[in-house]
Amino acid sequence: MSARRQRWEIRPPAPTSFVEQLGLHPLLAHLLYQRGLHEPSIARAFLNADYSSGLHDPFAMRGMAAAAGRIAEAIERGELIAVYGDFDVDGITAVALLTQAIKAMGGRIRPYIPHRAREGYGLNNLAISQLVADGVTLLITVDCGISNYAEVAEANRLGLDVIVTDHHHPPMLLPPALAIVNPRQPDCAYPFKGLVGVGIAFKVVQALARYGKRPAGLRGRDLLDLVALGTVADMGPLHDENRVLVRAGLIALNESSRPGVLALVAAAGLSPGMIDSGAIAFALAPRLNAAGRLADARRAYELLLADERMKADLLAAELNTTNRERQALTRQLYAMAETMVMQSGRTEHPLIVVSHPGFNAGVIGLVAARLVETYHRPVIVIEQGEETSRGSARSIPGFSIIDLFDQCADLFVRYGGHAAAAGFTISTNQITALEQRLLALGSQHLSAEQLVPRLLIDATVPLSDLSWDLYATLCQLEPFGQGNPQPVFMTPNVTVIDPQPTTDGNHLRMRVRVGQTSFEAIGFHFGRFADALRRHPNIDLAYQLAVDEWNGQRRLRLLVRDFRRATKSE
Missing domain, CATH: 3.90.1640.30 (inorganic pyrophosphatase (n-terminal core))
Incomplete structure (x- = not known):
């Protein structure tokens, strides 16, 4: 079993004929094929992503x-x-x-x-x-x-x-x-x-x-x-x-010359030229979203269309403060929800429904997302009101939560969303009926196989193949995100050197080596495994290739996605 109790699935390689026809780096061709781009012309169009010809009427x-x-x-x-x-x-x-x-x-x-x-x-x-x-x-x-x-x-x-x-x-x-x-x-x-x-x-x-x-x-x-x-x-x-x-x-x-964008970027500790899809997802978007979650979303709108930098800086600072409050509240309510799940036995349910008057509608979607990560099953979190309540749902890959909600439409005041996420308003006296119906539907439509977390690994790669040239090749796939995830690689039988938890104990820093090749690696939320890795340093490592920038210096490092005991000896 892996550290994150995931089943590893290594994707099959692209056909040799496809790789030869495409005429690109074999690993890049392989990754394009995995994204469903099975025709060389379509794969090249994906790489080009040409604005002048790539938009529909x-x-x-x-x-x-x-x-x-x-x-x-x-x-x-x-x-x-x-x-x-x-x-x-x-x-x-x-x-x-x-x-x-x-x-x-x-x-x-x-x-x-x-x-x-x-x-x-x-x-x-x-x-x-x-x-x-x-x-x-x-x-x-x-x-x-x-x-x-x-x-x-x-x-x-x-x-x-x-x-x-x-x-x-x-x-x-x-x-x-x-x-x-x-x-x-x-x-x-x-x-x-x-x-x-x-x-x-x-x-x-x-x-x-x-x-x-x-x-x-x-x-x-x-x-x-x-x-x-x-x-x-x-x-x-x-x-x-x-x-x-x-x-x-x-x-x-x-x-961008928008004062609001420049102020937002600066408030996030970034600078123009550093913005990629990851910066949006983890730095810019949370600050904009914080306004609508805990305060008034119009503040984020005012920031985006601000015409003076001084005003934009004040708004960006305000959103920064609100975002810190959002982070603290999310941690608090996640801990509360996780305790409810554990004490109620809901970990055995095919999907999880939790409701409480103390939940905050602004962050229940974030709490649901974290519970999905923890328990790998669809989660519905409900802020319980006196007469009406509001809920937010997050699902697992391959399972549409909105299709499930369609079968509960008569219970909602209103609802909407898509396969991965949805929200609703419901009469408080209908919450129990909703949970019962969702559990019945979940038992009917969710298989045991779907509830086993999987880690999809794109390729097995020797550490000695990792280089700046390979990183530049992989960057052709950017922007990464939903539907185009950053590639995950696996290197078998690496040796862990000096694993250390970070100061707060949450994360893990270490070096990994195979032969004469070694890299720094960081594992977020893996800090508790430092002692175990000292005792058993030979592992199979699943990771993403990334760049660490510090004081103007750039170096390649590995972002740990998971690891397990080595499957073969040196």
């Missing part, structure tokens, strides 16, 4: 022509438009993108981002009434709305035209909007279904440009920094069109 998306036509008409007539988004990074960036673009097209537009605690997810009737009272005649949703049938119907009753742009799983009954733009909706021929909310907002801007509504002083590429932030933060699959958009967006981020 926005009008291939069902509803786009009607949506863009109505927005163009509203701009021409000087109507007041509202863009209504979610309070996560995807929604915030989508609101910022459409607001910036439509203003530059000469349109009158105002943003609306609901408050998580006071209003909850999606459209709500109070907000709609206020927008109508303010003179709004066209409402555009971004990253939400697909599950808001009743609210869209109410908007229609009040004389408001509604365009829904969303990427979440469509329910059986679609809202009665003027137009719905969602590549996942039935009968939509758009060739790529993986766009997130900000990606769809960008396609709307592309469509408006075809209607002659070009934003003055603003190129489409000037918006791609927002697209990259939202797509990576929302874990959009980084292949096809998302890969093209994020790759170009990372260039835009690293060259």
Whole structure:
């Protein structure tokens, strides 16, 4: 058994004919083949990710022509438009993108981002009434709305035209909007279904440009920094069109002159030129998300569109503080939830449901994600209220939580999401019924095989093959993320030298050696294994190749993903 109690699965190699036809480094060809790119021409297109040729026609998306036509008409007539988004990074960036673009097209537009605690997810009737009272005649949703049938119907009753742009799983009954733009909706021929909310907002801007509504002083590429932030933060699959958009967006981020982006990057301890998909996922996105989790998401929106650096620095510092509070609260509630799981015997359930009045809706999704990592099964965490409660779910690879929720639709006030993550509002007196039904469905649909954690290993590689040249070759696969993970390699029978826990005891530093070749390695959350590795230093090591930068010096090191006793002797 490995240190993380995972079953290791080494992927089969690419066919020799594919490697020869591609004419690239054999390991790179192998990794491309594993990503489902089985035709050399498709593999080369993936590597190129060309912005000028790699984007699809926005009008291939069902509803786009009607949506863009109505927005163009509203701009021409000087109507007041509202863009209504979610309070996560995807929604915030989508609101910022459409607001910036439509203003530059000469349109009158105002943003609306609901408050998580006071209003909850999606459209709500109070907000709609206020927008109508303010003179709004066209409402555009971004990253939400697909599950808001009743609210869209109410908007229609009040004389408001509604365009829904969303990427979440469509329910059986679609809202009665003027137009719905969602590549996942039935009968939509758009060739790529993986766009997130900000990606769809960008396609709307592309469509408006075809209607002659070009934003003055603003190129489409000037918006791609927002697209990259939202797509990576929302874990959009980084292949096809998302890969093209994020790759170009990372260039835009690293060259950005937005005061808000520069302030955010500085607050995260980074600098322009250092921003990759990992920096978005682990440094920038958490700070933007913290506003919507514990405070007001509009602060993150204000940061992104700030026009002065001094104001942006103040907002970025505020988000930094909120993010530290979010981290502390997540640790506290995770410990509380884990205790509940252990004491209740839920570790034996096919999926885990925990609810408590002390949970905070702003971080229950993060708590659920950490419980999934710990127990490798779908997890639903519910903030229990007096009359209504809010829940957040995270799933395991290969199992769709939203499909399960579809079979519980009658129990929810509202719900939405996708295969990996979903959220809902429910009457508190229905929580027990929900747990019972989910457990029954989980027992029916989750196999024992699915509940065994797996580590997919891309290739067995000798330590002596690791070099700067190989690292540069692997960088051709970037950006890494959902759907295009950073490769994991395995080297058998390495010798561990001087394993030491970090000062806090959580992490592990060591050197590993085979023959005359050695590398520094770090294992996050492996600190407790230092003593065992001193006693048994010969291991099979699963890792990722990375670069450590310190005081201007760069060196290769290994990020430990797992290890096990060596399967053969030296």
